Amino acid sequence: MPEVVLDGLTRRFGETTALAGIDLVIADGAFAVLLGPSGCGKSTTLRLIAGLDTATSGRIRIDGTDVTDRPPAKRGLSMVFQNYALFPHLSVAENILFGLKVRRVPSAERRRRLERAADILGLGQLLARKPAQLSGGQQQRVALARAIVAESRLCLMDEPLSNLDAKLRAEMRHEIRELQRRLDMTMIYVTHDQAEALSMADQVVLMRDGRIEQDAAPAELYERPATAFAASFVGTPPMNLLPLEASAGGLVVAGTTGPVLAETDGAQQPDLLLGIRPEALQPQDGPGLPVTVTDLDYQGADTVLVCDLGGHTLLARVPGHAAAAPGSKLQLACTAADLAFFSAADGRRVALSAADTTNQPRILGGVTSWTRSHCSPPRPSWRSSPPPPRPGPSSS
Amino acid sequence: MALIAAAPAARAELELTLNFPVAVGGPITAIIDEYAKTYSEQTEGVTILPVYTGSYQDTITRTVTAFKGGNPPDMAVLLAVDTFTLYDEDMIVAISDLAQSDEEKAWLASFYPAFLENGSIDGQLWGVPFQRSTPVLYWNKEAFAAAGLDPEVPPATWEEQVEFGKQLTLKDSAGNVTQYGVQIPTSGFPYWLFQGLTTQNDVILMNQDGNEVNFDDPKVVEALEYLVALSKEHGVMAPDIIEWGTTPQDFFQGRTAMMWTTTGNLTNVRNNAPFEFGVAMLPAHVRRGAPTGGGNLFILHSDPEREQASLDFIRWLTTPENQADWSIKTGYVATSPAAWETPAMQEYASEFPPATVARDQLEFAVAELSTHENQRVTKVFNDGLQAAITGAAEPAAALATAQEEAMRILAPYR
Amino acid sequence: MDRRLLTTLYAWLLVLPAMVLLVAFTHYPTVATFWASFFSTARGRRPANFLGLDHYRRMITDDPVFLQVVWNNFLYALVTIPLSIGIALLMALWVNERLAGRGFLRMAYFTPTVLPMVAAANIWLFFYTPGFGLLNQIIALFGGPEVNFLGSPETALWSVMAVSVWKEAGFFMIFYLAALQSIPPSLKEAAKLEGASDFHFVRRIVLPLLMPTTLFVLVNAVIGAFRVVDHIVAMTGGGPSNASSLLLFYIYETGFKFWDTSYAAALTVVLLAVLITVSVLQVTVLDKRIHYR
Structure with a gap:
């Protein structure tokens, strides 16, 4: 065989x-x-x-x-x-x-x-x-x-x-x-x-x-995706990758004041990237990620919204013909399970321990009620995920 | 230099072109340029424009082509043997028709008769001898001494040539010849040197009218048999065709102890032979003899004024003084006895005695093979000679074929 | 004005310069040559007269030199063409491989082509010279007898052929090399995967794909073989006794040495006929068996 x-x-x-x-x-x-x-x-x-x-x-x-x-x-x-x-x-x-x-x-x-x-x-x-x-x-x-x-x-x-x-x-x-x-x-x-x-x-x-x-x-x-590269290579359009920075309440997208996407325990944090698939983001009346639509890419079955979030480009795939016009402001929400974190240094995925999942929606800074059950505020303790199988060049 | 030309006054400026058979940039061009300049300056209303046209073959090709294209040069130096060709194409003016004054007639009579033979057709003279030569024997005195021969005595007869040749032929341990006795080049135009042999055997190859040849005469056959025997029987000469161009090189390198070649090689040998050499007349047999060779000055048809002006230039070019100058500078044979009497020539001859060998041989010289359809006839003859030399045919058979073919070619002219 | 007429006129105007040149320098001379071959050569002192086919009859019955040069030329073509094409192909296959010094080899093979024929002939003249020539020195090293390559009828033509092969092979190699480089490497890999040996690949894939080049080279080689004249002039002058004379050299002699221009015209007509026949045969017969990409 x-x-x-x-x-x-x-x-x-x-x-x-x-x-x-x-x-x-x-x-x-x-x-x-x-x-x-x-x-x-x-x-x-x-x-x-x-x-x-x-x-x-x-x-x-x-x-x-x-x-x-x-x-x-x-x-x-x-x-x-x-x-x-x-x-x-x-x-x-x-x-x-x-x-x-x-x-x-x-x-x-x-x-x-x-x-x-x-x-x-x-x-x-x-x-x-x-x-x-x-x-x-x-x-x-x-x-x-x-x-x-x-x-x-x-x-x-x-x-x-x-x-x-x-x-x-x-x-x-x-x-x-x-x-x-x-x-x-x-x-x-x-x-x-x-x-x-x-x-x-x-x-x-x-x-x-x-x-x-x-x-x-x-x-x-x-x-x-095991790495930021894998995340960015796969998918149409590929996963959004945004740098995170620490703020008073936890980690937020760099250049924004919130919402807090992950809590920190105050310890020294490695630089992290946030990964979100475009289709995981949906416009929302309530609080979410506050973005400004800069462009629309109509694809028939759905539309890709090209958005600005704290100076970073964020793509969101929404069903049908989106009503949003360029320049309009939107709130984009997703569930916690859709969030992936990668080390900015080596691109490897970082697992967030979300053991403590209360139903309080504050972590995502008001991610809406329909996502409440999923979008739990993790109390993360940072650790790297186990390294993916990557044999070194000298392993042979 | 003598001033013969007396230009009529108030004549419009005449530009006369002269096709000259030498490659552009050779040492000869400087000499000719100098003559043209001197003459143009001293002759009012006439400018001589030399055009250098490569080999003799290139020159006749260009001259004939230009003539057929309606734009011929006024003069050309072409092989004396091509006189029939030029005559048949009606390209040239009879010099003897142009030269009517007593002075001019005297000038024509001043040349060695041997040099005038090739230029004469129908009792008229068509070319003026200028760049002329004759074959002579060169020998390596050191090789003679090494072979136990008197280094000062060249072979005087056919028999001596074979005899000396045998003593001079050296072989290495493997039996390969390292030095031959004599070399008579047979490439390209073997008829010329061969004509030395036929003349020595007292036979003339063609008639005066240039419409009959004598290739299958028993004496010609005998001469060819002698030539073939030199390599085939006596082993004193290299087998097969011997290249004309590399023969001097063979001589310098000691691959042959004697060579037959033109007097035109005199300066070359003088400059390049790394040993003492001698120059002698060709060996005699029934009689002494050699062909002449080289080029004549021809005047092409134009109008009487230009033709006369061309004749004036040619007369100036062949004054004894200018002939002497030309001969000393180039090694060609001065073509009139008067030239040899000039002080310059006397001095040259005493300084370099081999130069006089050619002159002395002129007494025995005959016209070079020349007929109507000259190149075609000589080619037939050359082919026959080469066939015999390479062993492709017996001498008698080869010459019989050549005779038949040549007579067929000449049939329209009889 | 009528639009179509204008277009037609415009088209004719566009081809006019080429037409004028072709007619003046190709068609008219060809027809004139053909016409001249029926007359005797005019001399200054005797006009041309009509001979009909006399010149052509003379070639067959009265001109042993003509028959010999035709035979020489066919032998020359028969030997030099396959040899130079074969060597060209081998050299091209060789320098197309990835090997050290490939660029140098390619240049070395191509150099003879760049040399003018007369220069090449002079180099070989030195190689062939009896005694101190290179080849004879090599022969002497092995104790062999001296060979007069250009001076004996047995070797003269072959010696001239060798120069021509030496010179032509490099030229043809360039065409083969260009054709080889247009064959995608994946074809070789595909064949290798299927288990084809290098020889099998060359025979079944490369050679058929090179056929258009081979035809082109062949046409060129044939034309080349019948219009060789420079190195004959420089090396042997057709001798000894026409042993190395070829058709075009004989035409040259007849036309420009013997000044028998109308017989030369007749000989030229024969040469043209040979070339046209061979080319037509090649293109029609071989073309059917050739794959053009």
């Missing part, structure tokens, strides 16, 4: 470190997405797994076998390239069968697999065409077909949808996901598009600067 294990995988290019010791386990049959901004090491990781590049140190195990020193063709995997890497002078059928011919698969078997792949991907009419005669989506399907005729159970994809238009991209996401389930493949999929990652993955591996920032299921990544 193709379980993929990376053990202290490191890749350096001269002075530059592209991958700084990755430890990762991708379960058999999982749809794993390597997510991150460009230069984060996700493609390098994929190429190392494929064997197109050689690790500086560390091991790669596929299905329990150490394949680190094996050539690509002997690792039992297939791959779909960002530009599809179709051979322009070969027909669709020849492209799909290229690898089988190289491997001297008997022709009857080749025909069977070709028919199956063409059938699965709806390429039956296109087999005689050349890649240049196909649309982008069709080329994508040919690349997929070429990956699946190999019948390897591990498939790697390097930003396969980045060259397609938005509508086609959504369709193909669905199709690839279904293909992976139907063929029971383990998939490692590289993308920089967090929406793609959330919608497709069983397991999202968020990377940054050659390290894993967070390795979690999509829901967890979204709901409980």
Whole structure:
């Protein structure tokens, strides 16, 4: 069974470190997405797994076998390239069968697999065409077909949808996901598009600067980002991150006088960032976060309000067509459970102990009654959350 | 310098162009520029404009092309052997028609007859000898001494040339020759040096009218057999085609102890040979002999005034004094006996005796091979010679083919 | 005025300068050459007269030199074209790899192309010189006999061919290199993933993708092979006994040494016919088998 294990995988290019010791386990049959901004090491990781590049140190195990020193063709995997890497002078059928011919698969078997792949991907009419005669989506399907005729159970994809238009991209996401389930493949999929990652993955591996920032299921990544970076990378628009400062009553958003968002016990506090998802904020008649609307971003089903809070930009996603006009003042409220705190120094999440939850709504400075039961005033005692699994570069 | 030209008064300024076969920037250009300047200054109403046109081949190409384009130069220095070509194209004026005065006729009679032969067609003279040469034998005195030969005595006959050559040919331990006895270059235009051999064998290669050749004469065959035998039989000369251009280099580097080449190389050898060398007439056989070579001055058709002005310049250029000056500066053979009588030339000859070898050989010299369709005919001949030299054909067969082909080419002119 | 007429007029005006140049310097000379080949050469003292196809008959029956230069030229093309293209391809594949000193290698391979042919010929003249020439010195080191490369009929043409291959290969390499660099690296990776060896990849993927370049290079090489003249002039003068003479060199001799311009015109017509035939054949036959991106 193709379980993929990376053990202290490191890749350096001269002075530059592209991958700084990755430890990762991708379960058999999982749809794993390597997510991150460009230069984060996700493609390098994929190429190392494929064997197109050689690790500086560390091991790669596929299905329990150490394949680190094996050539690509002997690792039992297939791959779909960002530009599809179709051979322009070969027909669709020849492209799909290229690898089988190289491997001297008997022709009857080749025909069977070709028919199956063409059938699965709806390429039956296109087999005689050349890649240049196909649309982008069709080329994508040919690349997929070429990956699946190999019948390897591990498939790697390097930003396969980045060259397609938005509508086609959504369709193909669905199709690839279904293909992976139907063929029971383990998939490692590289993308920089967090929406793609959330919608497709069983397991999202968020990377940054050659390290894993967070390795979690999509829901967890979204709901409980382990770091400020994870918080800011995921979500449309991403989580608001606002600096906090101490005031007489507790912590408030820097540059504002209230409301108090967390109590302090007076001890020395590290600098903190407050994280709130835009959709957690709702306008409220009563007291809340006093903001000034500076702009509106109408998106149909909802509207993103661009607001100013103490000189910081705060985004709020509200349903439908918002009535607020730029320049108007609003109170935005949320529940305490929607608040996340991150260390400003290293970006890690800080857990607030909210053991003592009374029903007094004062902490949030008058967060409204409908939130009362959730928006409890924590009496926090500050401590850092346990560090997320982040193996150091020298762990291998 | 003598002042012959007497320019008529109040003549409009005449600009006469002269195509001269030398690459721009060579040392010769400075000499010609100087002559043109001197003449232009001392002759009212006439300016000489020399145009330097590269090799002889480039020069005739440019001159013929310019003529066909309707814009020919007034004068050109071209190979004497191309006289027929220029005559057939009706490009040139007969010098003997222009030179009508007694003074002018005397001037024409002053040249060595051997140099006038190539310029004569239909009993008229078409070119004035100027940049002329003849092949001579150069020998390495040190190599002669090392081989036990008298360093002061060059071979005087064909037999001696072979005999000396054998003594001069040296081999290394592997049997490869390190020094050959003699080198007669055969690339490009082998007919010229070969004509030395035919002349020595007392046979003339073409008729005066330039429409018949004599390539398959038994005496020509005999001469070619001798040339081929030098390498094939006697082993005193390198096999196959010997490059004309690198032969002096071979001589300087001791790869050959003797070489046949033009007197035009005299200055080159004098400056570059790292050993004592001698210059001699070519070895004799039935008789002594050598062809002449080099270029004549031609006047192209224009109008009588320009043609006469050109003739005046040419007469000035070939005064004995100017010939002597030219010969001393370049190494070309002065073309009239009077030039050799000038004090400058006398002094030069006594200082550098090899310079007189060429002059002395003129007595035995004949016209260079020249016919109608000259380049085509000589090419046929060259091809035949090279075929025999490289062993592609027997001398007699090669020459028979060349004779047949040449006579076919010349058929329209008979 | 009629708008369409104006547009048409405008279009003609735009192509006019190019048309004038083409007609004056290409079409008219071609037609004039063809026409001249039916006449004898006019000399100053004898006018041209109509000969019909006499010149062409003469080539076949009366001109052994012509037959020899045609044979030489075909041999020259047959040897130098595949050799220079093959070497160019190998060099391009070689310097396209990531290797130390790649830039230097590329430059070294390309240098012969930058040299003027006459300069190149002079360098090789020195290599070939009997005795003190480089090649003969190397042969002497191994105790071999002296070879007169340019002076013997057996070696002259081959020696001239070697110079031409040496010079052309670098030129063609540049085209191959450009074409190779336009092949995305992912194709090689895809092939590698499928288990294709380097050789298989080159044979099945690279060569077919280079076919448009190969056709271009081939057309150029053929045209080049039939219009070589500079290094023949500089190195052998066609000798010994026409052993290294090629068609264009013979045309040059006939036209500018023998001044038989109308026979040279007839020879030029033959050369043109050969070039046109070969080019048409190449483009029509090969084009069908070529994938253009």
